[in-house]
Amino acid sequence: MSLLGLQRDGSGPVLVWLHGFTQTKNSAHEFRSILTGTYEVLTIDLPGHGENAAVSASLEETADLLCEVLPREPFLLGGYSMGGRVALHVALRHPERLSGLFLLSATLGIHDNDERQTRRERDNKLAERIEEIGTDKFLDEWLAQPMFATLPHDPLERAARSKSAPGLADALRLAGTGTQSWLGDAATELDVPTTLVVGSKDKKFINEGQLLSERLRHSRLSMIHDAGHAAHLERPDAVGHLLRRVQPQ
Numbered sequence: 001m002s003l004l005g006l007q008r009d010g011s012g013p014v015l016v017w018l019h020g021f022t023q024t025k026n027s028a029h030e031f032r033s034i035l036t037g038t039y040e041v042l043t044i045d046l047p048g049h050g051e052n053a054a055v056s057a058s059l060e061e062t063a064d065l066l067c068e069v070l071p072r073e074p075f076l077l078g079g080y081s082m083g084g085r086v087a088l089h090v091a092l093r094h095p096e097r098l099s100g101l102f103l104l105s106a107t108l109g110i111h112d113n114d115e116r117q118t119r120r121e122r123d124n125k126l127a128e129r130i131e132e133i134g135t136d137k138f139l140d141e142w143l144a145q146p147m148f149a150t151l152p153h154d155p156l157e158r159a160a161r162s163k164s165a166p167g168l169a170d171a172l173r174l175a176g177t178g179t180q181s182w183l184g185d186a187a188t189e190l191d192v193p194t195t196l197v198v199g200s201k202d203k204k205f206i207n208e209g210q211l212l213s214e215r216l217r218h219s220r221l222s223m224i225h226d227a228g229h230a231a232h233l234e235r236p237d238a239v240g241h242l243l244r245r246v247q248p249q
Helices: 029-035 059-069 082-093 113-133 135-143 155-159 165-175 203-215 236-244
Strands: 007-010 014-018 040-043 075-080 098-104 194-199 219-224
Touching: 014 029, 014 082, 029 040, 029 236, 059 082, 075 082, 082 098, 082 165, 098 236, 113 135, 113 165, 135 165, 194 203, 194 236, 203 219, 219 236
Parallel strands: 014 040, 014 075, 075 098, 098 194, 194 219
Antiparallel strands: 007 040
16 A cells, blocks of 8 residues: 655755655655745655644654655655654665655664564554543543643644544554664664764763764754654754754755
8 A cells, every 4th residue: 555645845956755654745844844945845744744633653663654655766765753763764674765864853763672562562452542531532541641740832833633543553563662762782883874863851862872873873962942752743943954054954
């Protein structure tokens, strides 16, 4: 099954941006608008989300599905959270397709097997919760987490969230953090220039970003002050500034 609905905005070098869990290609509207003066921004709904809610795919399968529909010439690939994990899989499986990598709030995965299994079980229970209560109530619970406490109120962002409970549940079961293999060893072989970004209030992912920077040979870690996990929604100007600097015009 192919991914549907590749969306293009702006002009310039190609930037592919991959959204996070529960988001869609229409999320991060202010952040994307900042970038369209510098890049041709390509977005697409990941499996289990938006137009592709009926597509079931693991992280590895998602990376391959994306490369079937994205440009053949090298492009800059960016992603946030789940989208950052997908982007890292694309880079490891298809490095020749990329001119650069931009990872916001991403992770190499969980190294300890028992901890990874515990996370997988937690993700599976969360998937059951989505199916039980539906997306509206689930999003209320999801966005009430401390990691999103500093998100600004934005009705457009809420409206852009994915609406399919079965799709989101499927995405958790097949591509949640608990399913991800530890990528720390493979990452040391990656030869793609990489920008790593974390929010200064996101303590867990500051640690994840530091670990990524230690493993990726051609990487630089930057911190967005006064921002949490979704820094591109809280400080779109600051994250956009970093991304516009990746490829000079």
